[in-house]
Amino acid sequence: MKLKTILLVVISYFIITINANAENVSIDELRTRFNHWQTTYQSLTDGEQKKSLDSLKSYPLYPYAQYQYITAHLNTATTKEINEFVTQNNDFPLASTLMQSYLELLTKEQKWNEINALDIDDSIASKCRYQYAVLKLGKKSAALEPIKNIWLSPDDQPSACDAIFDEWGKAGQKTANIILLRIELVLKKNNIKLARHLTEQLPDSYKTLKKNLLALFANAKTLTEFAKNIAPSSFSKKIVNLSFARFANIDADKAKILIPTIVKQQKLSKNDENAMFRTIANNYFKDSATDKQLKWRKQFIAQDRNTTQIEREIRQALKTNNLDDVAYWLNLLSTEDKQKDEWQYWQAIVLLNKNNQKEANEIFNRLIKSRGFYAMYSAQKLKQPFNYDFNYTIIDGMTSAPNESKILDDKYKDDAVIKRIDELRFWNMLPEAIKEWRNYLYSNTSNKQYAELARYAYSKGWAEHSVQATIAGKLWDNWLERFPIIYQDFFKSSLEQKVIPLSYSLAISRQESALDATVQSPVGARGLMQLMPSTAKDSAKKIANLSYYSADQLYDPETNIQIGTYFLDYVYQLFGNNRILASAAYNAGPNRVNRWLKESNGQLDAVAFIESIPFTETRNYVKTVLVYDYIYDLMLNNQPDMILHNNEVNYKY
Incomplete structure (x- = not known):
């Protein structure tokens, strides 16, 4: 037997042995193989890649290697392989990335049947490409039916949607009313550029509205012309309301004078009018505000009783060290708003200023029982210790757990995601580990025991994961896990x-x-x-x-x-x-x-x-x-x- 043949037999036997005993391979050996894969797979032949990949099947990071292999062979991948990968790795962050890459390739190659056979992810780009494939397969009604809801977004949509949007428009479904509805949505986000682009798409029969909208988006001072030239409608009223702040930012005094005229022209409600005056009041908080503007602002806010603006007045009074004004504005807050820690504290300071030590101390004592800055500083003012507790329940249903570490370890150590995170951190692949953890925390949230996961991460020294678990679970009193000592x-x-x-x-x-x-x-x-x-x-x-x-x-x-x-x-x-x-x-x-x-x-x-x-x-x-x-x-x-x-x-x- 020739030496080359003997070597092939030996190598084949070695690979078969590895595959047969994969479950018994040590973690160190699997790590060695993974490192070898990462450094060599791009230079290997397809057959060598498959053999190397097979040797990693029992390694937690096998999905990463599998993702790399499929991505490198995307041109020859089948829909079955992609669907199987996504199904088998539905908790894997890169599964949707692979799906999107494959959809992009199939779209370029116009393989509509293959796209139709995919179990796509929830991304907008994937949905658009899938619906376009359905259209190309002759199912026009089914293809276009969901497009309206996709298109009606306050944000710019991915270019992957352009083709199906064009077909949807050609089919006459992008009506003027739908365009107007989206203009409202994007204006709420102050996306003037997109609003202008959408306005350009209005049909010629909307020539007057189109002209006035474009003028308004170019210069907010033309709001009065818009209000005069465009007949009142649900749309025109919303545009006026959404555009008024831009007008007021240019010339607040002029905008204030013109409010009654605009209200009359557009038949706006009392609430709309009040909202406009609130916008003026906000502008009069600027350092450049005149005495006349300040006087009007205070009178309006005192009458309007808007919480946000009253709180701004309180802070203005604090800025000038005017406790009488602080007391005045505090009194105008609603009963509910007065219960906020900062305003409770300042109510106590007002009482101290009036030599009412007893009532002030009662407030400070109440504040100490809460959490945060004012609770801690109230304790300091009273020269009392701030109460804190590091002994809180972690495991659901157990008031104390002497074997807590073992219980948590037994519960989570064999979880596929946890095992991947452990290995990613071993390789210092921190961005991937964080992405895995976030995906784990925010998927299937009803089944999560956040306190347990936070403590488990804390015990493993995964500080950033521990913190994120407390945020996901709103565990504001779990200080150990919220504030780990790192680096x-x-x-x-x-x-x-x-x-x-x-x-x-x-x-x-x-x-x-x-x-x-x-x-x-x-x-x-x-x-x-x-x-x-x-x-x-x-x-x-x-x-x-x-x-x-x-x-x-x-x-x-x-x-x-x-x-x-x-x-x-x-x-x-x-x-x-x-x-x-x-x-x-x-x-x-x-x-x-x-x-x-x-x-x-x-x-x-x-x-x-x-x-x-x-x-x-x-x-x-x-x-x-x-x-x-x-x-x-x-x-x-x-x-x-x-x-x-x-x-x-x-x-x-």
Whole structure:
């Protein structure tokens, strides 16, 4: 027998033996095979790929290898293979991705029967391609029937839908009324560009409306012309209501004067008219507002009693340190709104200002029993400890579980998704692990025991997964799982020559990213401490021995922490080790904080300054970070006795 033949026999026997004993192969051996697959599969022949793939069938990450194989052979894949993969891996995030790729290929190749045989995913692109295939198979009515609901979206739709949308339009189903309905939807999202595009599609019989709409979208000042030229209808009234804020932003005084005329021309309701006046009142909160505008705003809001605007008035009164005005506006809130923690606290401060210590303390004592910034600071004011409990029930139906760790491990360790996550984390494939976990948490939610999953993740050291489980389950009192300590070595190393404490750095990270090192915000902030590439680039230049060359490095926790703690320490020291000001600066920028301090001119105490921050996001951010810092101090066994430090309480803002 020739040597080549002998080798083939030996290799074949080896492969058969592997397949026959796959269940008995050690995890280390399976990992070796997976690593070999990842590094070589693209250079292997089809036969070699199949053999290598078969050797991974008992490995948790087999679906990833299988996905890679099918994707590489998409041109020769069958609908049966795709359907089987999706069915067998219905809890696998990439199953829908594969389906969409396959549908795109079949559409290009015009294989309509194959598309019709697929069990498609729920994506809009897949639905559009599937319906187009149904149309091409001669089933016009069935193909076009669901398209109206797909097309009627406030958002731009994927290009995959263009073909079926065109056919739907040619069939006369995209009527003028449907176009008008979608214009309303997109205007609610202030998508002027799409509204303009849709208006262009109106038929010639709508020439006058078309002309006036396009003029309105080009210049909101033409709203009065629109109201005059277009006869009142359900559509015209909605357009006027949706466009008024844009008009008021250009010239609020003129818009206010013209409200009665617009209301009369379009036969608007009293509620519509009030909404317009509220828009004017919002514009009169600007720093540039005149005394006349301020007077009108206060009179209108006092009469209208809109909660959001009353709360803005309270904050304006706090900003000027006018407790009499605070009391006046608090009194105008509804009974329900008065129960909010912040307004309970300020009601207590008003009582203290009137030397009514007893009633004020009663409110503080009630607040202590809740959670959050005002609960913790009320405890500090009364010089009482804030109550917290780390001993809470995790396993459903058990008040205590001495073998909790074993019970949870036995319950979840053999779950296919959990096993995949375990292996993804072994390979440091964190983005994939996070995607798997989120998919797991938010699918079939009625069957989830979120407290158990959060504790299981916490016990495994999966901090970002632990946090996400508490968010999914709304487990706001489960502090252990909500505030795990993560990347402690990286933080300690980065903080060696810095002033900021570890608890504060962790609090900022927890608030910024929920400890997800892979996340990117809509504006481009990246990673654990959510750094903007421009800020990171600037800060990195000042850090010794740091090699920084790409914004993608911000997804690396160690690099992100090095740069993030540098910038946090910079703003912390810039504002005299004051976490209130440093947190506000980290979120909104140092220049804004300096401007707010200049406006308050040393008149405010710490809490009044926080509550008067004009940006809702920054205001809530500061309070949340202070709470998180307090909790992390507890986690680190520092036994904090106050949420605000003495230098922060005593500072004149």
